[in-house]
Amino acid sequence: MRDLLGVLDIDRVTLVGHSLGGGIAMQFAYQYPERTERIVLVGAGGVSRSVSPALRAASLPGAQLVLGMLGLPGMRTPTEAAVWALRHLDHPLGRDAEDLVRIVDALPDATSRSAFLRTLRAVVDWRGQVVTMLDRCYLTAGMPTLLLWGGDDVIVPVEHAQLAHExxxxxxxxVFDGAGHFPFHTHPDEVLRALREFLADTEPAHWSAAEWRALLRRGRVAGDG
Structure with missing residues (x-):
């Protein structure tokens, strides 16, 4: 991301990250605060340990074989039937089922599936998420931050949003009632409104190296304790 911005001759940005991308946005802001104006996190990972059992299962040995089987001829019909059932049973996962199937479809070969699983296993194991940003959240003091979450998100539960917000x-x-892990698909107008209002109402952060260094040395928000 840093190198891409350099190629595009863009010095500073508002970062919008979804799911794993939310964790990446936070890491970018942590490493390059002088290049970050605002942060928008949408159903972001990296807050707390709990996560969807499906992601925990994907971190286990043998997951690559299962992903490969989903792409075999004849598997589309039972997959579509499962999506239909989840929707009609009003299961929260039904709101995200099509998007999750689309993600699997975007992994057409063993190389791409392996890359996906290596990335996932860097942050998730059978116990849940193994990284957290909570110990560095105080560094967002002075950095406009917006959290957008689906109220029925079963991939990264909405409780994570409350923890991060605090x-x-x-x-x-x-929080968008009735939305799952992809609120920008199910509630596009509401998400766009929230994003536009946030951009209009906030001033971009302007971090200097000295300010960042002072925050790190204090290890807390100025004025606390």
């Missing part, structure tokens, strides 16, 4: 000084939180 840990991030001055952050905003919007």
């Amino acid at each position: 840990a991030m000084p001055g952050s905003r939180l919007e």
